[in-house]
Amino acid sequence: MPNNHAKLSPSSSHRWLKCTKSVLLEAEFENKTSQAAEEGTAAHALCEHKLKKLLHKRSKRPVSIYDSDEMEEYTDAYADYVMEQLDLVKQTCQDPVLLIEQKVNFSQYVPDGYGTADCLIVSDETLHIIDFKYGLGVLVEAKDNSQLKCYALGSLALFEDLYDFQTVTMTIFQPRRENVCTWSIPVEQLKAWAETELKPKAEMALKGEGEYCPGEWCTFCKATVKCRARAEEKLKLAQAEFKMPPLLTDAEIEEILAILPDLTKWGNDILSYATDAAINHGKEWTGFKLVEGRSVRKYKDEESIVQAAKANGYTDIYRQSIITLTEMQKLMGKKKFDEVLGDLIVKPPGRPTLVPMTDKRPALNVTNANNEFNEIMED
Incomplete structure (x- = not known):
């Protein structure tokens, strides 16, 4: 390609x-x-x-x-x-x-x-x-x-x-x-x-004619982080003197919800750009510093781990799990898979998510959706 x-x-x-x-x-x-x-x-x-x-x-x-x-x-x-x-x-x-x-x-x-x-x-x-x-x-x-x-x-x-x-x-x-x-x-x-x-x-x-026109189409623009027109448009939200959250009207909340995803994306783009500049180009931002983030422990060498554990009497150190749905379907073939396991396969409901009305997915019945999701989580 x-x-x-x-x-x-x-x-x-x-x-x-x-x-x-x-x-x-x-x-x-x-x-x-x-x-x-x-x-x-x-x-x-x-x-x-x-x-x-x-x-x-x-x-x-x-x-x-x-x-x-x-x-x-x-x-x-x-x-x-x-x-x-x-x-x-x-x-x-x-x-x-x-x-x-x-x-x-x-x-x-x-x-x-x-x-x-x-x-x-x-x-x-x-x-x-x-x-x-x-x-x-x-x-x-x-x-x-x-x-x-x-x-x-x-x-x-x-x-x-x-x-x-x-x-x-x-x-x-x-x-x-x-x-x-x-x-x-x-x-x-x-x-x-x-x-x-x-x-x-x-x-x-x-x-190069026309006007700068910020909008949702800015998402993958290479200039999005440093574009002044987009910055000015996004900073309008910060300039608005909203009341504290408990006192926001429904209309104000709806206005914020509409622009929040793009504003959040823009903010993350700015943070990513500034972090990259600090790490890879030595840029020092006034009032900010680089620190070591949280990390997760991991095995340095699994074979050595197994040998050391067994040498000290610990042998029950493995887990077994069933192959994935995709692997199972390929193993049996789609027709046999549906015949043998069709009634045993479920697709649980996803977590309820608030999206714009333009989203193609059908609206949920809020009461039923919460009950179904909570039952899955409890199981």
């Missing part, structure tokens, strides 16, 4: 479409990867491998330090979902085409605009784009998703001479957030957006 990214990449389009000046501002900062990004890359590689195997194509299984039962389960779910969508398309189209990690070019709208679509299902009148998101922190919506719309434009450029597309369907598959959402747009409407919104904003972004 390619690691290089376009200057105006599809993945960052939601940001430069909202804040056109962010592109040149980000150029001041070096490219840095993160554990989350590397884990996502590993998951994407595994998805690609599994889809190729299901399509009977040659593929060597990728190996990563991030391999885990959880990643196995979620990438299996993605591959199964894609194949289900292909089967659905086959009901109305005799010979649909499924493409994996397809490179697309939408430079007719965005200078040097290119990217790689995770999965394309090409049929007679519909182009279906499926994008795998392994991230857990940010819920990604399919509706009006500019990244997927850029992929769609590039895909149309590849195939519209061969197919009479009427509609583009876009799906976000984000299993760690239990988020599978789909949105469709007529081809003509998509092209109109590209001409009136995407193309002019891309030109402004490359020239």
Whole structure:
């Protein structure tokens, strides 16, 4: 999978479409990867491998330090979902085409605009784009998703001479957030957006024109920590003279709840930046110091531990545990697993969590939810 990214990449389009000046501002900062990004890359590689195997194509299984039962389960779910969508398309189209990690070019709208679509299902009148998101922190919506719309434009450029597309369907598959959402747009409407919104904003972004516009799209901006516009916007909360918590009105609490996640994220970004500068660059911040954080004891060498314990008469030092659900299902096969263990598998309710109304999950019955969760905790 390619690691290089376009200057105006599809993945960052939601940001430069909202804040056109962010592109040149980000150029001041070096490219840095993160554990989350590397884990996502590993998951994407595994998805690609599994889809190729299901399509009977040659593929060597990728190996990563991030391999885990959880990643196995979620990438299996993605591959199964894609194949289900292909089967659905086959009901109305005799010979649909499924493409994996397809490179697309939408430079007719965005200078040097290119990217790689995770999965394309090409049929007679519909182009279906499926994008795998392994991230857990940010819920990604399919509706009006500019990244997927850029992929769609590039895909149309590849195939519209061969197919009479009427509609583009876009799906976000984000299993760690239990988020599978789909949105469709007529081809003509998509092209109109590209001409009136995407193309002019891309030109402004490359020239550094427009205004700084902080918002939720700042999350992954490289300049987010030092951006003055964002700092001024976040500090408005501190400038507001709220009463002590017991005297806050419901309206004030609702206002704080709406901005608290982004404010907290910004504060954590500032702390992370300042800590990195102190540790790796010797920066001394007035009024602050580096200290040793809490650590957890661990065995230096397990084999030596075993020998020393046994030599002193302690032999009951091992634990045995049943294999994981994912391993058990692979051992038996899905059909046999459901037949033998289906009635013995439960998925307990998660801890009740307060989220914005835009969250796709259904609202809980508060009384029932608390009772169910408390019963699980007691068991």
